[in-house]
Amino acid sequence: MENLTRPRLDADRCTGCGLCLDVCPSDALALENGTITLSREGCFGCDHCAAVCPAGAITIDSVSTGNLTLATVETGGRWLPFGEFDTALLVRLLYSRRSCRSFTEEPVEKAVLEDLARIGTMAPSGTNSQRWSFTIVPSRQALLDYGQLIGRFYERLNRLAANPAARLFSRLFMRDRLGHYYRRYHAQVEDALRQFSQAGRDKLFHGATAAILVGTEPGASCPREDALLAAQNITLAAHAMGIGTCLIGFAVEAMRRDRSIQRSLGIPGTEDIHTVIALGKPAVAYLRPAGRKPAKIRYAFPSKT
Ligand SMILES: Cc1cc2nc3c(=O)[nH]c(=O)nc-3n(C[C@H](O)[C@H](O)[C@H](O)COP(=O)(O)O)c2cc1C
Structure with missing residues (x-):
């Protein structure tokens, strides 16, 4: 999908209410003589203008809410306006998600x-890329082959890493x-390799x-952030579906260093992999949420220069 796109306007439907102007992040729309016009080519297809238009007068061809239809979850196409979700329920989901490190052999369905x-x-993505x-x-x-x-x-x-000369070179250069x-990591990895080769x-x-x-194609303005946000969506949804997940940083590091x-x-070599999420049906049941360190919170009042 191209980043730069263009909204399409049904002028017969447009009432000129101007709501779309308020939500457009790139000033790609303007109000002239009571009708919306496309003022410049800055649109990056966020679809907010279409989402807010009471008359349904705007379409962005490169995106569609149809792409969000799921095969295994019935949402009824319902959209929750601000403040209309049960916050306590969401927070319970957030603190109930756990990294899962014990799985049954039952596969997760492709759908x-x-x-x-x-x-x-x-998830959000930088400049909606x-x-x-x-x-x-x-x-x-x-997964075993991988x-x-x-x-x-x-x-x-x-x-x-076990070679002292290589470590000296690394220290110097x-x-x-x-x-x-x-x-x-050396001892931990050595142990993991041994456990796999000796006991599977x-x-x-x-x-x-x-x-x-989760990877990104070239052209993303914030590729790692985009991938991690998508990954967080996946881990939370998986938890709600009864599927355990664990992010595997060791796999990401290996793929980064060995293309x-x-x-x-x-x-394709043009893509970068930022997150590897292992999934499966959990063979463990947690009884309570895991503790966290206290949040470090500060307020900032920048000094005037
Ligand atoms: C970027 C990242 C990489 C991680 N890599 C691994 C990994 O290679 N192996 C693993 O078992 N867990 C991995 N984890 C899981 C963390 O250990 C886990 O998130 C942390 O202990 C907090 O536990 P929780 O996910 O249950 O809240 C990773 C987590 C993150 C965010």
Whole structure:
């Protein structure tokens, strides 16, 4: 989808109320002689003008609420205006979501996985670029094959990090990145690799039966933020659907450093993967929410210059 797009106006329907002007973030609309006109080519297709128009006079062809229709969730097409959702219920969902690290072998239906990807696209994105890609690894076997690729990357990295000369080089020329990895992760990763090779224990994906990799295509203004917001939508919706999720930063790091993993998954090299979400039917039931550190809150009153 192009970022720059153009609203289409049904002049017969337009009453010139001007509500669309108030919500347009890019001043792409103007009111002239009681009718809305397109004032310049700044529109990035946020669809707010169409959403607010009481006469239904505006259409943006590049987007459609039809793309948000889900196969496994019936929303009745209902839209909740500001303040009309049960806040306590939402907060309960937020604090009930847990990273799940124990899954049954029961697969997650493809229709559910695809719906979760669509739910991802309901997130905000920088300049409404919507350049997400969702790569679904749909089965336990596919996830094991993917895990092998990640495992091979960490075997190589661990060999390198165990080499004192390589760590010295890194300390002198690479801000000690390898040394940091060695001290923080080497033993943990070595143990995970051993547990997998000796006992088939999957410490990477925790026995999940599927994964959704959230990436972005070129052109996104805030690619990582876009991907993480989509991922949060997915983890919350999955929880509501009875599906456990866990973000797998180890997989993201491996894919960032070894682009051949991405190629093996058939993901175009022009895309970047920012989040890997392992999913499955949970084999654990949490009895209470996990605690959190206190929120650090401050007020800011900038000094006048
Ligand atoms: C960016 C990111 C990367 C993560 N990577 C991993 C991972 O590789 N393996 C894992 O088991 N958990 C991973 N987690 C899950 C965190 O450990 C988890 O979110 C944290 O302990 C808080 O627990 P909660 O998700 O149950 O609230 C990751 C979380 C985030 C946000």
